[in-house]
Amino acid sequence: MTSTMHTRTCPLCEAMCGLDVTVEDERVTLIRPNRRDVWSKGFICPKGTVLGHLHEDPDRLRAPMVRDGDTWREVSWEEAFERCETLLRAVLDEHGKDAVTTYIGNPTAHNFSLSRYVPAFIAISGLSQIYSAGTVDQWPKNVTSLLMYGGMWTFPIPDVGRTQYLVVMGANPHASQGSLLAHPDLVGEIERIRDRGGKTVVVDPRRTGTAERADEWVPIVPGTDAAFLLAIAHVLFEEDLVDLGDVAGIVDGVDLVRDLAAGFSPEDVATLCRVPAATIRRIARELAVTEAGTVYGRIGLCNQEFGTLASWLVDVVNVLTGNFDRPGGTMFAKSIAWSLTSLPNPEHENGVEFGRWRSRVRGAPEVLGQVPVSCLAEEIATPGDGQLRALVTVAGNPVISAPDSQHLDAALPLLDCMISIDNYLNETTRHAHVILPGLSALEQPHYDEMIWSWATRSAGKYSPALFPRTDRPHEWEILLRLAAMIAGMPASPDDARAIDDGFFAALVAMKCAEEGSPIAGQNPDDIVAEYSTGGPERFLDFAIRIGPWGDAYRANPDGLTLRSFEAAPDGIDMGPLVPRVREVVTTPNGHINLAPAHVTGDIPRLRERLERATDDGLVLVSRRHVRSNNSWMHNVRVLVKGKDRCTLLVHPDDAERIGLRNGGHAKVVSEAGSLVAPVEVSDEMMRGVVSLPHGWGHDRPGVRLSVAAEHAGVNNNHLAPGDFVDVPSGNAAVNGIPVEVAPA
Numbered sequence: 001m002t003s004t005m006h007t008r009t010c011p012l013c014e015a016m017c018g019l020d021v022t023v024e025d026e027r028v029t030l031i032r033p034n035r036r037d038v039w040s041k042g043f044i045c046p047k048g049t050v051l052g053h054l055h056e057d058p059d060r061l062r063a064p065m066v067r068d069g070d071t072w073r074e075v076s077w078e079e080a081f082e083r084c085e086t087l088l089r090a091v092l093d094e095h096g097k098d099a100v101t102t103y104i105g106n107p108t109a110h111n112f113s114l115s116r117y118v119p120a121f122i123a124i125s126g127l128s129q130i131y132s133a134g135t136v137d138q139w140p141k142n143v144t145s146l147l148m149y150g151g152m153w154t155f156p157i158p159d160v161g162r163t164q165y166l167v168v169m170g171a172n173p174h175a176s177q178g179s180l181l182a183h184p185d186l187v188g189e190i191e192r193i194r195d196r197g198g199k200t201v202v203v204d205p206r207r208t209g210t211a212e213r214a215d216e217w218v219p220i221v222p223g224t225d226a227a228f229l230l231a232i233a234h235v236l237f238e239e240d241l242v243d244l245g246d247v248a249g250i251v252d253g254v255d256l257v258r259d260l261a262a263g264f265s266p267e268d269v270a271t272l273c274r275v276p277a278a279t280i281r282r283i284a285r286e287l288a289v290t291e292a293g294t295v296y297g298r299i300g301l302c303n304q305e306f307g308t309l310a311s312w313l314v315d316v317v318n319v320l321t322g323n324f325d326r327p328g329g330t331m332f333a334k335s336i337a338w339s340l341t342s343l344p345n346p347e348h349e350n351g352v353e354f355g356r357w358r359s360r361v362r363g364a365p366e367v368l369g370q371v372p373v374s375c376l377a378e379e380i381a382t383p384g385d386g387q388l389r390a391l392v393t394v395a396g397n398p399v400i401s402a403p404d405s406q407h408l409d410a411a412l413p414l415l416d417c418m419i420s421i422d423n424y425l426n427e428t429t430r431h432a433h434v435i436l437p438g439l440s441a442l443e444q445p446h447y448d449e450m451i452w453s454w455a456t457r458s459a460g461k462y463s464p465a466l467f468p469r470t471d472r473p474h475e476w477e478i479l480l481r482l483a484a485m486i487a488g489m490p491a492s493p494d495d496a497r498a499i500d501d502g503f504f505a506a507l508v509a510m511k512c513a514e515e516g517s518p519i520a521g522q523n524p525d526d527i528v529a530e531y532s533t534g535g536p537e538r539f540l541d542f543a544i545r546i547g548p549w550g551d552a553y554r555a556n557p558d559g560l561t562l563r564s565f566e567a568a569p570d571g572i573d574m575g576p577l578v579p580r581v582r583e584v585v586t587t588p589n590g591h592i593n594l595a596p597a598h599v600t601g602d603i604p605r606l607r608e609r610l611e612r613a614t615d616d617g618l619v620l621v622s623r624r625h626v627r628s629n630n631s632w633m634h635n636v637r638v639l640v641k642g643k644d645r646c647t648l649l650v651h652p653d654d655a656e657r658i659g660l661r662n663g664g665h666a667k668v669v670s671e672a673g674s675l676v677a678p679v680e681v682s683d684e685m686m687r688g689v690v691s692l693p694h695g696w697g698h699d700r701p702g703v704r705l706s707v708a709a710e711h712a713g714v715n716n717n718h719l720a721p722g723d724f725v726d727v728p729s730g731n732a733a734v735n736g737i738p739v740e741v742a743p744a
Contacts, residue, residue, distance in 0.1 A: 002024065002025060003022060003023070003024045003029075004022070004023050004024075005020055005021065005022050005023075006020075006021045006022075006023060006466050007019070007020060007021075007034055007036075007037075007463065007569040007570060008020075008021050008034075008051070008442075008446070008463045008466065009037075009446055009447075009448070009461045009463050009571075010044070010047070010048040010051065011110045011111070011112075011441050011446050011448070012047050012048065012110060012629055012633075013047070013110070013176065013177050013178075013629070014177055014178040014179060014180070014181060014182040014183075014451050014454070014455075015040065015043070015045065015177035015178065015182070015183075015184055015185070015186075016039060016040065016182060016184070016448055016451060016455075016461065017033065017034075017037070017040040017043055017044045017045065017048045017184065018033065018034030018036070018037025018039060018040045018041075018042075018461065018570065018571070019031050019032070019033065019034055019044065019048055019051070020032045020033070020034045021051070021052070021442075021466065023466065026467065027052075027056070028051065028052025028055060028056070028442070028466075029052070031048065031049045031050075031051060031052060032044075032049075033048075034570065036570040037461070037570050037571055038459060038461075038570055038571035038572065038573040039184055039457070039459050039461060039571050039573065040184040040185070041184065043184045043185040043188065045177065045626060046626060046627050046638075046639065047626075047627065047629055047633060047639065049638075050633075050636045050638060050639060051441055051442055052442070053636045053637075053638065054440060054441065054636065055440040055441070055442045055443070055467070057635060057636070058706075059424060059425075059635055059704050059705055059706055059707075060423050060424065060437070060440065061422075061423055061424060061425065061435060061437035062437060063075070063076075063437070064076070064077055064079070064080030064434065064435065064436050064437065065080075065425065065434070065435040065437075066079070066080060066083050066433070066434055067432065067433050067434070070702070072425070077472060077473060080434055080436060081481060081491070083433070083434050084419050084434050084436075084482065084485060085485050085491065087390070087416070087417035087419070087433055087434070088100070088390060088417055088419075088482075088485050088486060089485075090416065090417070091389045091390040091416050091417050092390075092486070092488070094389075095387075095389050097126060097127065097128065097486065098128055098129075098386055099386070099387065099388055099389040099390060100125075100127060100388075100389070100390040100391075100392075100417075100486055101127060101129050101130060101131060101376075101379075101388055101390070101391055101392075102121075102122070102125075102127060102130050102131070102391065102392040102393070102394060103130075103131045103132065103373070103376065103391065103392075103393045103394065103396050103398055104118055104130065104131070104132040104133065104134075104394050104395075104396060105132075105133050105393065105394060105395040105396020105397065105398075105401075106133040106137065106395075106396065106401075106630060107395040107396070107632065108394055108395050108396075109449075109450055109451070110448070110451075111395065111438070111475060112444050112445050112446050112447065112536050113438070113439075113444065113474050113475035113476040113479075113535075113536050114394065114395060114421075114438075114475050114476075114479070115448075115449040115450060115536075116340060116449055116476065116536045116539050116540075117475070117476040117479045117480065117536065118394065118479065119340050119341075120479065120480065120483065120499075120500075120503050121394075121479040121480070121482065121483045122483075124480070124483035124484065124487055124489075124499060124503070125482070125483040125486040125487055126486070126487055127486065129369075129370075129371075130369065130370060131370060131371075131373045131375075131376050131398075132370060132373065132396075133373070133396060133398075133401060134370065135370055135371070135372050135373045135729075135730055135731050135732060136303060136373060136401065136402065136403065136731065136732045136734065137299060137302065137303065137731075138180060138299070138302050138731075139302070139307075139367065139368065139370070139726075139729040139730060139731040140301070140302045140307035140308040140310070140311040140312075140726055140728070140729045140731050141155060141180060141302060141311050142368055142729075143308055143311075143367060143368065143598070143599070143728060143729045144308060144311050144312040144315065144596070144599060146348070146352055146368070147352060147593055147596035147598060147599060148312070148315060148587075148592055148593050148594070148596060149584065149585045149586070149587065149592065150585055150586030150587040150588075151342070151344075151584075151586055152345070152368060153339070153341040153342065153450070153453065154332070154584060154585075154586075155180050155453070155454050156315060156318070156324070156325075156330045156331065156332055157180070157181050157182075157296075157330065157331065157332070157333060157454045157455075157456065158181065158294035158295070158296040158329075158330055158456075159292075159294065159327055159328050159329060159330070159331045159456055159576075159577055160181075160183050160186065160189050160193075160294070160296070160456060161183065161189065161192075161456050161457075161576070162292060162327045162328035162576070163193060163198065163292050163293060163294050163328040163329070164193070164196070164197065164198035164199070164290050164291055164292045164293060164328060165198055165199050165200075165201075165286060165287060165290035165292070165293030165294070166190070166193055166198070166199070166200045166201070166293070166294060166296065167200075167201045167202075167203065167283065167287065167293075167294070167295040167296065168200065168201070168202045168203070168204075168210060168214070168296050168297075169202075169203045169204070169225055169295065169296070169297040169298075169300070169301055169310075169314065170204070170225065170297050170298050170299060170300025170301035170302070170304075170310070171210070171296060171297065171298035171299065171300065172204070172208040172209065172210045172300075172623070172624065173186035173187050173210050174187045174208060174209030174210040174212075174213065174626065175208070175209060175210075175623070175624045175625055175626045175628075176624050176626075178454075179298045179299055180298060180454050181296065181298070181454055181456075182333075182448075182451050182452065182454055182455035182456065183455070183456045187209070187210060187213055190210070190213050190214055191213070194215065198290075199215045199216070199286070200213075200214040200215050200216075201214060201215065201216045201217075201218060201283060202214040202216070202217050202218070203218045203220050203225070203228065203275075204217070204218075204219070204220065204300070205219055205220055205221065205222050205621055205685070205686050205689040205691075206621065206623065206649070206684055206685055206686070206689070206691055207219075207683075207684040207685075208623075208684075209626070218275055218279060218283075219274065219275070219686035220273050220274065220275055220686075221272065221273055221274050221619070221686075221688070221689070221736075222300075222304060222619050222621050222689060222735050222736035223304045223305040223306060223609075223619070223733070223735065223736035224269070224272050224273040224274075224306075224609075225297070225300075225301050225304070225306070225310040225313075226306040226309035226310040226313055226606055227264060227269040227272055227273055227306075227606060227609075227610060228269060228273045228275060228280065229295075229310065229313035229314065229316070229317055230260070230261050230264035230269070230309075230313060230606075231261075231264050231265060231266045231268070231269045231273075231277075231280045231284075232280060232283065232284045232287070232313075232317050233257060233261040233264075233313065233316060233317060233320060234261040234262065234264050234265050234266065235266060235280065235281050235284035235285070236284055236288060236317075236320050236321065237258045237261060237262075237320075238265075239284075239285070241284070241285065241288035241289075241321070242254070242288075242320045242321075243288070243320075243321070243322040244319060244320070244322060244324075245322030245323070245324065245325075245326060246325060246326060246579065247319065247324050247325055247581055247592065250581070250582065250585070250590065250591045250592055251319060251591060251592045251594050252589075252591045252592065252593055252594060252595075253593060253594035253595030253596075254320075254594055254595075256594075256595040256600065257316055257320070257594055257595050260595070260600060260603055263607065264610070265277075266278075266280035266281050268610065269610065272609070272610050274686070274688075287317065287321045287323070288321050288322075291328070292323065292326070292327065292328025292329055293321060293323050293328070293329065294318060294323050294328070294329050294330050295314050295317050295318055295330075296314070297310060297311060297314035300621070300735055301314065302726075302731055303726075303731055303732055303733060303734045303735055304726065304733050304735045304736050305609070305724070305726060305733045305736055306602070306605075306606055306609070306726060307726035307729060307731050307733070308599055308602060308726050308727075308728040308729045308731075309599065309602055309603065309606055309728075312596075312599045315330070316594060318330040319592065319594060324581070324592075325579045325580070325581040326579060327576070327577070327579075331577040331578075331579065331580075332577070332580055332581060332584045333452065333453055333454050333455050333456070333458070333577060334458045334548060334574075334577060334578065334580060335452040335453050335455070335458065335460075335547065335548075336452065336458060336459070336460040336544060336547050336548065336549055336550075336560065336572070336574060337447070337449070337452065337460060337540060337543035337544040337547050338453075338543050338546075338547055339449045339450045339452075339453050339543070340449070340539075341450055341453065342453065344586070347369070351588075352598075354366065354367050354368075354598060354728075355367075358371075359371045359375045359379065360379060360382070360384070360386045360387075361375065361378040361379055361382045362375055362378060362723070364725075364730060365730070367728070367729050367730045370730070371730055372403075372722065372723075372725050372730045372731070372732060373398060373402045373403070373732065374402060374403045374404050374407075374408075374722030374723070374725075374732060375722075376388075376391075376398070376402070376408060376411075377404065377407040377408040377410070377411040377722070378407070378411075378722075380408075380411040380412065380414055380415060381407075381410070381411040381414055388415070389415060389416045389417065390415060390416060390417035390418070390419075391412070391415055391417070391418045391419075392418075392419045392420075392421070392482060392486075393418070393419075393420045393421070393422065393428060393429065393432070394420075394421045394479070395421060395422060395438070396422075396428065397422075397426050397427055397428045397429075397630075397631045397632065398428055399412070399426075399427040399428040399431075399700075400426075400427050400428070400631040400695060400696075400697055400698075400715055400717065401630060401631055401694070401695065401717065402717060402732075403672075403717055403720035403721065403722050403724070403732045403734055404672050404673075404717070404718075404720060404721060404722030405697075405715060405717040405718060405720075406673060406718050407722065409427070409431075409700070412428070412431035413431055415431070417433060418431055418432040418433050418434075419432060419433065419434045419435075419436065419482065420432040420434070420435045420436070421435075421436050421437075421438060421475060421478055421479070421482075422435055422436075422437065422438075423437050423438055423440070424632075424635070424704070424705060425702075425703060425704040425705075426631075426632075426703055426704075426705060427631075427697070427698065427700045427703055430700065430702040430703055436478050438474070438475040438478070439469055439472075439474060439475070440467075442465070442466040442467050443465055443466070443467045443468065443469050444465050444468075444469075444474060445462065445463060445464050445465050445536075445537060446462070446463040447460065447461065447462045447463070447540050447565070448461075449540075449543075456576075456577060457573055457574075457575065457576055457577065458548075458549075458573070458574040458575055458576075458577070459571055459572060459573040459574065460544075460565060460571060460572055461565065461569075461570070461571035461572075462540075462562065462565035462566060462569075463569075464566070473493070474535065476500070476535055476536055477493065477496050477497075477535075480496040480499050480500060481493070481495070481496045483499070484496065484499060497534055500534040500535065501528075501534055504528065504531075504534060504538060504539065504542075505524065505528050507539075507542070508524040508527050508528055508542065509524040511524075511546060512524045512527070517546065518546045518547075518550060518552035518555065518556075519546050519552055519553055519555070522553060522555075526553075527542075527553055530553070537562065540562055541561060541562035544560050544561055544562055544564075544565070545559070545560070545561050545562075547560070548574075549574055560572065598728055599728060601728070602727055602728050605727065616688070617688075617738055617739075617740070618654065618688055618689070618690055618738070618739050618740070618741055619688065619689055619690075619736050619737060619738055619739065620668070620670070620689075620690055620691065620692065620716070620719060620735075620736075620737040620738075620739045621689060621690075621691050621735045621736065622691065622692060622693065622694040622716055622734055622735060623649070623691045623692070623693050623694070624693060624694065624695070625645050625693060627639040627640070627645075628645070628693065628695055629695075630694070630695045631694075631695035631696075632695075634695070634696070634698060634705070634707070634708040634711060635705045635706070635707045635708045636707065637707050640707060640708070640710075640711045644678060644711075644713075645693060645713075646677065646678075646692070646693055646696045646711070646713030646714060647677060647678045647679065647680035647692075647693075648666050648668060648677040648678065648679050648680065648690055648691070648692055648741070649680050649682050649684065649685045649690060649691040649692075650666070650679060650680070650681055650682070650685060650690050650741070651681075651682070651683060651685045651686065651687045651688075651689070652681050652682075652683055653687050654685075654687060654688065654690070654741075655679070655681045658741055658742060658743070659742075659743050660679045660681065660741070660743055661679065661681070662679060662680060662681040663678065663679065663680075664678070664679050664743065664744070665677065665678055665679060665743070665744035666678075666679045666741050666742065666743060666744055667741070667742050667743070667744045668690070668692070668719060668739050668740075668741050669719075669739060669740045669741075669742075670719040670720070670721065670737050670738065670739045670740075671721045671724075671738070672718065672719055672720055672721040672722070673718040673719055674718075674719075675714045675715070675716075675718055675719065676714070676744045677692060677714050690739065690741060692714065692716035692719075693713070693716070694716050694717065694734070696711075696712065696713030696714060696715060696716070697712065697713060697714055697715025697716075697717075697718070698711070698712045698713065699712035716734075717734065719737055719739060720732065720733075720734045720737055721737070724737065
């Protein structure tokens with residue numbers, strides 16, 4: 001028996017933990033943390049230990065699947081692509097390209113091929129409308145970052161490794177590590193903040209694992225975070241605590257923010273938020289006087305009724321307290337290898353415009369090229385001109401993860417063509433006509449593309465494939481062949497490679513012609529000629545070489561290339577973040593726009609919510625467990641064994657009032673639907689708020705997830721109304737849903 005040890009980076013989340021993987025006779029036998037890793041330094045969570053289980057999962061698809069009626073059969077790759085072309089061609093010929101769309105799932109951001117080639121797929125296919133998990137997860141962040149800083153992926157992040165005062169809102173790193181924030185062992189950082197004399201405050205309707213470890217837990221009514229943050233700003237202005245620090249000369253709109261915050265005193269919002277006014281005032285003062293402090297707000301702020309206002313106000317408070325673009329405050333990452341998402345969007349050359357078109361059925365306004373994902377079901381199910389007839393899903397399971405998901409589940413069988421790039425026959429792909437499986441995480445290389453764009457150090461790590469495959473196409477080739485079919489172009493393997501070559505050559509030419517680029521003035525043909533093969537590794541080498549520390553194709557002989565990372569399997573770290581706001585902000589005048597009209601225009605809606613009579617009913621929020629990863633880690637037995645985690649959390653006082661008992665069952669009813677769930681009575685919930693985890697509901701017929709089916713749980717998105725959205729961004733409001741609860 002031969003045994004080898006390999007160094008890997010876990011691809012499952014923003015923590016990017018380093019792993020030591022032991023392989024015996026082509027089988028993973030042990031995964032341990034890599035203590036040599038320059039980034040994670042030995043930290044690991046339970047999910048990182050199961051990459052071998054995912055790779056060897058007997059339910060994972062290894063060959064393309066074609067559905068004939070209710071029967072599935074494995075086919076060759078060429079037969080699968082022929083079926084795709086036949087199905088797509090029939091829709092395109094009869095209904096045109098507007099009848100075709102795609103859904104892009106969250107795992108694309110963590111996949112070596114997909115993260116680099118989804119933009120190419122969208123551009124080459126020419127699809128006019130797409131759907132994505134972004135409108136459930138983070139669209140308010142994209143909207144506010146575009147308007148404030150000039151780039152929809154220009155996210156400022158808390159420099160938690162050097163902060164003295166951390167406020168966490170709508171995030172639970174204990175379960176999910178960072179989100180749009182890459183930092184190893186975030187919960188451990190809370191202890192380190194305390195050790196250096198600092199403090200962490202968690203503002204959340206639930207006493208999460210993160211709150212348990214923090215210095216203070218502040219319960220808050222879901223959906224009222226924007227009012228809380230406006231009250232913080234109110235105190236800063238009222239008590240003359242505003243100090244913009246080093247960014248003072250490049251911030252516009254401070255006076256407007258002062259005027260807007262004037263009507264939101266802590267006393268005004270205390271009843272709505274159920275946070276004492278004295279607590280709000282104290283936190284505002286502590287943020288203002290601490291040498292280095294930062295507010296971190298994430299998904300719980302985005303997917304609520306006032307997600308854009310809440311996301312915007314996190315940055316506003318960080319600017320007003322002088323904690324912007326300085327160590328220990330909120331900073332911009334500096335990546336070794338830049339991401340394709342950093343490229344300027346030509347659609348915004350003449351300014352940002354929203355609502356350029358509206359969805360056909362609901363009339364939902366477009367925001368950054370998308371409408372709420374809940375619109376997808378009605379666009380499929382409603383007859384008429386423009387009805388969707390074909391759908392390509394890419395690494396997504398919206399039947400579980402989308403609001404009002406039962407309507408999408410009912411609509412998908414109406415499609416004339418559904419193609420899924422996915423490794424499983426799950427609740428969504430069971431409706432597909434063709435499933436094209438990708439590789440496992442261990443069958444392909446890995447280097448996170450986007451994630452380093454919001455990392456707290458300038459580092460990078462490359463992992464070669466453990467079990468390289470040459471007998472089947474990689475996801476990037478699948479994407480390009482499907483894009484060619486939709487565009488009406490030849491779509492053979494050779495054609496896909498030619499498209500890849502053309503796409504890469506165009507990118508190189510653009511960078512060679514770009515003023516200030518490290519390769520400005522170089523001959524793009526010479527750079528293209530350096531590569532004998534295409535694919536994502538070519539893009540990665542290019543991104544490293546023209547990045548801040550790259551060799552710029554020998555213009556900087558000591559600079560980095562992909563080979564530098566191949567020779568350093570434990571990673572390369574170029575140091576902590578540095579102030580760089582003036583080079584990052586790309587608004588028309590180069591200033592931070594602190595009060596964008598599209599955002600501040602939603603304050604009257606918040607004011608109306610503030611003045612509305614207090615509702616004593618229950619509201620529902622979602623949650624996640626450290627052993628879960630949205631909907632796609634429930635087929636690993638070691639992660640789902642033990643205590644049932646798909647429970648309705650209820651405060652003891654609410655349970656007594658309603659008549660619920662611990663271990664019993666409750667019926668939960670919303671405007672959108674109803675379900676029955678086991679009850680877990682716990683004072684970790686604030687009064688008036690109940691919680692169900694998201695990502696469950698694995699009880700559909702025709703699904704091949706044998707372990708997940710044994711732990712099916714219930715799908716909390718059955719309770720999320722599809723039209724309950726954050727107005728400025730169109731992001732789903734899946735937290736703060738009014739519900740009625742009774743004994744089942």
